[in-house]
Amino acid sequence: MTPTATKTRRPLATPLVPASPFPYNPGSLLSVYDLTLEALSHLLARATALENQDPLTRARTLAKRRIALLFYESSTRTRTSFELAAKGLGADTTLVSDKSSSIEKGESLKDTGLTLRALGAEAIIIRHPSSGAAWQLEAETRLPVLNAGDGMHEHPTQALLDLRTILAHLRPGVEEITSETLSGVTVSITGDILHSRVARSNMLLLPRLGARVLLCGPPALLPEVAAQAGPGIEIERDFEAALRQSQVVMMLRIQGERLAGLQLDLDEYKAIYQLTGQRLAAFAPTAIVLHPGPIIRGMEITAGVADGPQSAILEQVRNGVAIRMAVVERALAATTQGGRA
Amino acid sequence: MTVLVIRGGHLIDPAGGVDALKDILLKDGRVAEIAGPGKLKHTEDADVLDATGLTVAPGLIDLHVHLREPGQGYKETIATGTAAAAAGGFTSVVAMPNTTPVNDSPETTRWMQAPERGAVVRVFPVAAATRGSKGEAVNDYAALKAAGAVAVSDDGLPILKDNIMREALAAAARMGLTVIQHAEDTRLTHIGDKVASMNAGVTAFKLGLRGWPNEAESGIVERDIRLVSELREARPHLHVAHISTAAALAAVRQARRNGLRVTCEVAPHHFLLTDEHVGLYDTNAKMCPPLRSAADRDALIEALLDGVVDAIATDHAPHAVHEKEVEFERAPNGVIGLETALGLSLRWLHHEWKMPLGRVLNLLSAQPAALLGLKGRGTLAVGSFADVLVFDPKAEWTYNAREGKSKSRNTPFDGFAMQGRVRWTISEGRIAYDSAL
Numbered sequence: 126m127t128p129t130a131t132k133t134r135r136p137l138a139t140p141l142v143p144a145s146p147f148p149y150n151p152g153s154l155l156s157v158y159d160l161t162l163e164a165l166s167h168l169l170a171r172a173t174a175l176e177n178q179d180p181l182t183r184a185r186t187l188a189k190r191r192i193a194l195l196f197y198e199s200s201t202r203t204r205t206s207f208e209l210a211a212k213g214l215g216a217d218t219t220l221v222s223d224k225s226s227s228i229e230k231g232e233s234l235k236d237t238g239l240t241l242r243a244l245g246a247e248a249i250i251i252r253h254p255s256s257g258a259a260w261q262l263e264a265e266t267r268l269p270v271l272n273a274g275d276g277m278h279e280h281p282t283q284a285l286l287d288l289r290t291i292l293a294h295l296r297p298g299v300e301e302i303t304s305e306t307l308s309g310v311t312v313s314i315t316g317d318i319l320h321s322r323v324a325r326s327n328m329l330l331l332p333r334l335g336a337r338v339l340l341c342g343p344p345a346l347l348p349e350v351a352a353q354a355g356p357g358i359e360i361e362r363d364f365e366a367a368l369r370q371s372q373v374v375m376m377l378r379i380q381g382e383r384l385a386g387l388q389l390d391l392d393e394y395k396a397i398y399q400l401t402g403q404r405l406a407a408f409a410p411t412a413i414v415l416h417p418g419p420i421i422r423g424m425e426i427t428a429g430v431a432d433g434p435q436s437a438i439l440e441q442v443r444n445g446v447a448i449r450m451a452v453v454e455r456a457l458a459a460t461t462q463g464g465r466a
Numbered sequence: 467m468t469v470l471v472i473r474g475g476h477l478i479d480p481a482g483g484v485d486a487l488k489d490i491l492l493k494d495g496r497v498a499e500i501a502g503p504g505k506l507k508h509t510e511d512a513d514v515l516d517a518t519g520l521t522v523a524p525g526l527i528d529l530h531v532h533l534r535e536p537g538q539g540y541k542e543t544i545a546t547g548t549a550a551a552a553a554g555g556f557t558s559v560v561a562m563p564n565t566t567p568v569n570d571s572p573e574t575t576r577w578m579q580a581p582e583r584g585a586v587v588r589v590f591p592v593a594a595a596t597r598g599s600k601g602e603a604v605n606d607y608a609a610l611k612a613a614g615a616v617a618v619s620d621d622g623l624p625i626l627k628d629n630i631m632r633e634a635l636a637a638a639a640r641m642g643l644t645v646i647q648h649a650e651d652t653r654l655t656h657i658g659d660k661v662a663s664m665n666a667g668v669t670a671f672k673l674g675l676r677g678w679p680n681e682a683e684s685g686i687v688e689r690d691i692r693l694v695s696e697l698r699e700a701r702p703h704l705h706v707a708h709i710s711t712a713a714a715l716a717a718v719r720q721a722r723r724n725g726l727r728v729t730c731e732v733a734p735h736h737f738l739l740t741d742e743h744v745g746l747y748d749t750n751a752k753m754c755p756p757l758r759s760a761a762d763r764d765a766l767i768e769a770l771l772d773g774v775v776d777a778i779a780t781d782h783a784p785h786a787v788h789e790k791e792v793e794f795e796r797a798p799n800g801v802i803g804l805e806t807a808l809g810l811s812l813r814w815l816h817h818e819w820k821m822p823l824g825r826v827l828n829l830l831s832a833q834p835a836a837l838l839g840l841k842g843r844g845t846l847a848v849g850s851f852a853d854v855l856v857f858d859p860k861a862e863w864t865y866n867a868r869e870g871k872s873k874s875r876n877t878p879f880d881g882f883a884m885q886g887r888v889r890w891t892i893s894e895g896r897i898a899y900d901s902a903l
Contacts, residue, residue, distance in 0.1 A: 137762075137767060137819055140882070142742045235791050255793035256674035257747030265791070276795075278674030325674060353668040384658070 134260040152269030152456035159329040188215035193246035211450035238266040254310040269456035284326035286444040307336035313367040315341040318378030323417040332357025341367040370410035475517030480824040480844035481832040492852035497716035524855030525557025527834040530779035537566025542784035545584035550872035552899035554805040557853035564595040564622035570594035572613035619646035620701025639702035649686035655789040665741040684713035706730040710755040712765035737766040737871040747835040749797035777834040784874030852895040861887035
């Protein structure tokens with residue numbers, strides 16, 4: 126028990142972190158990391174092609190294939206656009222929500238997933254309040270799993286539709302995505318970063334295309350450690366300074382349901398971080414304004430900005446359907462008709 | 467009573483100062499005689515174990531296990547938990563009181579030690595420090611000690627209130643008992659209705675999980691040391707369970723320099739793995755305290771090598787498969803460890819980091835025995851309990867959790883390379899584990 130003199134030691138070997146086994150299914154989209162830039166280019170091209178296709182021809186793409194939507198959280202945009210996307214490709218969809226299913230009786234995520242698979246689901250689109258739920262579901266079912274938002278973690282299709290919106294405005298006509306496609310572009314993301322899966326997916330995706338991501342918000346909603354999440358991510362606490370540097374201004378909602386006891390003075394928050402017409406005109410007069418929704422008018426964004434000429438919020442929603450058609454098509458492309466991976 | 471001779475082995479008994487080829491005679495549950503090869507005097511009627519090429523050492527002692535009985539037999543029973551202990555080379559296990567009901571009574575303490583439980587190695591119960599481990603009222607330590615409790619703890623939960631912790635330390639000191647603290651400031655790890663599920667840091671941020679900050683551990687350890695210092699006349703003994711942070715280690719180191727009776731244990735998962743081993747939500751890498759940063763893990767290794775850590779303890783915490791096959795945040799804390807502690811310690815501490823074999827064995831036997839005053843344990847001196855581990859220190863093998871003796875499978879070490887294979891574990895003169903069976 127007597128401490129001996131401490132010697133300087135060479136770094137000691139320790140057990141390695143094993144490589145991730147995910148995704149188990151090549152059709153899955155769990156994280157933005159699941160897509161190489163090449164796959165991303167292809168996906169964006171497919172989104173455009175499917176969007177432009179004759180609806181009746183398009184509906185033969187996945188005719189009568191079965192896709193389950195498993196939603197443990199309420200959703201308007203994501204659920205509807207995934208459903209429209211799947212149906213647009215001709216697939217049969219079924220919606221299972223935690224409020225009107227055996228989930229209410231205590232059925233586990235594993236059993237729910239295995240039941241959907243036994244019912245013939247060939248892919249599952251999941252939204253869940255727990256970070257990582259999509260990974261668990263994929264590990265248990267080995268089906269193509271599309272992550273439609275897991276807790277505070279990721280929302281990859283939102284980042285993809287945001288990217289499509291950004292490209293349409295800043296890089297119109299670009300077809301090949303490279304690590305320099307968004308060089309020189311600064312995207313600021315302002316608000317409740319800590320609890321936001323949209324922020325995480327975007328901050329991990331956009332720098333891979335050369336963009337610089339500026340995170341902005343108070344320390345309670347934006348811990349310093351966020352800047353270490355990946356390359357190309359910086360923190361700018363001063364909202365107006367962040368606006369001044371941005372070509373893309375992304376605003377986030379305060380997520381009351383995830384604050385978990387955090388005390389926040391909303392009036393003070395609005396005074397510092399609300400995107401008003403005045404601020405936008407003064408500091409980012411040519412930037413596009415994005416918001417993943419739901420927007421709370423008069424909270425993080427004023428009605429004037431949401432409805433104003435710089436707003437691309439409804440374009441984002443439209444892009445959601447196109448992107449999700451491409452993602453759903455990709456999910457089932459790896460498996461043969463009616464077969465399972 | 468059987469008489470056993472272990473012949474031809476290399477005896478390492480750090481506490482007894484032996485490191486040589488010796489034969490050893492076990493009789494009536496005690497070590498009866500030790501002599502050079504072939505020199506034992508009373509071997510008639512003895513069963514002989516041929517330990518040629520093997521190492522013979524004091525049976526291992528685990529200061530921190532959860533045997534789940536009473537009340538949670540679907541996770542583990544005293545019979546299956548002690549079978550796992552024997553397979554891992556342990557002859558004594560110190561059983562935490564967070565059972566159902568909580569072990570806060572002499573009746574439960576006795577029940578756990580009754581022969582009907584089917585234990586194959588010695589079980590030393592720890593009684594709850596407070597009624598129901600609720601942290602509000604200190605138990606009757608005299609009665610608990612008389613029933614066989616070797617320490618008090620609310621493990622799984624901290625003794626949070628200053629005045630209750632002070633009272634517990636003082637009452638335990640009067641009875642010569644150790645207070646084992648689960649150092650977690652739950653005011654920092656339970657936020658609203660949400661509970662932190664992994665180490666606070668960039669990995670938790672990236673995974674979208676709420677973080678368990680280091681200060682939640684070190685703050686309680688510092689507070690406890692202050693109380694021990696205030697009570698120094700009474701010589702209370704504080705033992706910090708499953709220490710996991712550099713800051714808490716620094717506090718323990720300083721307390722010791724100040725002459726206070728403060729000890730600590732570290733678990734293999736904490737000195738080997740980091741929060742990155744959580745991977746993509748591996749619930750078998752979820753425990754409390756959580757896997758920490760590389761800097762904290764390195765500080766634990768340093769503290770093991772320089773002697774600040776008193777014991778390696780597993781915090782063996784079995785959970786049924788269905789309990790761990792859930793969303794990460796909903797999964798219970800805890801991993802099993804009895805069957806991997808020796809193999810991992812030899813593989814890493816001894817083989818990789820060059821700690822002498824005798825010191826590794828000390829951390830797993832003599833030191834934990836001394837820490838809780840377990841007389842006649844942790845040594846093979848003549849007259850001590852015949853608690854013996856016979857193993858091949860060179861053997862390399864791969865751990866397969868499905869082949870384990872524990873009822874549960876929740877381990878982050880499945881498929882890990884191990885070194886040192888147990889051949890026999892002998893508990894008070896009886897063979898508790900034989901690898902050939």
